[in-house]
Amino acid sequence: MNDSTGDLLHETLLHDTLHTHVRERDGDAGAHLVGLADGALRVARRRQRLTRAGAGVALAAAVATAWVAVADDGPPRAHVVQPAHRGDATKATTVSLLPVTSSTEGPCTQGDGGYTVHPTPTDRARCVHTDSAKGMRDIRVASAKAEKSGVDGSWQVEAKFAPADRTRFATLTGSLASAPQPRNQFAIVIDGRLWGAPTVAHSITVGRFVVSGYYVGDLTSAVAHDLAQRLDPGR
Structure with a gap:
């Protein structure tokens, strides 16, 4: 047999x-x-x-993908075999949040330490400089998820801090809130790339920030989900 x-x-x-x-x-x-x-x-x-x-x-x-039943005194339970994770928490991509010191039209000059924001059909290229000494460098977020904005329906990634970094972020954003443009912005830098530079109006105490791209619509669904996975591979 x-x-x-x-x-x-x-x-x-x-x-x-x-x-x-x-x-x-x-x-x-x-x-x-x-x-x-x-x-x-x-x-x-x-x-x-x-x-x-x-x-x-x-x-x-x-x-x-088969369902496996467990016959006992309680209700039937189900189990689905899941694919292996693409990574683990120790391999999570880090993020740096850095105060913006200047933002000028045109690409950055090679070697000047700035981040070039590429042009779009409606916006020119920009060069953004930051102050790394006063920012938060190489932070691992507690969690991240891709979602659609409730304002315009574009894709974004919401990231949440661990408690200690939440306090640091509140202090950082509080120090930027009263500064004139563009020094009331912080740069979101991941993998050496500028992913956005939100303007701060007050200290952010909720312990989270949103990556929505430098320009509206920068993030597609695929890009947003990939970024969330890299920031929080344990999801």
């Missing part, structure tokens, strides 16, 4: 046992178990057919 035939026999016996068990029970849980038993038998029969056809890889993909 090969493995496929043995698996089918096992699933058939399990199917019959669950049906017998369900006859002794009433209600939604019993009906749910019937469905699971029938589904398990269908999967087993399909596995046998695929094995005979040499389609083991296709079977692995089908089984990876």
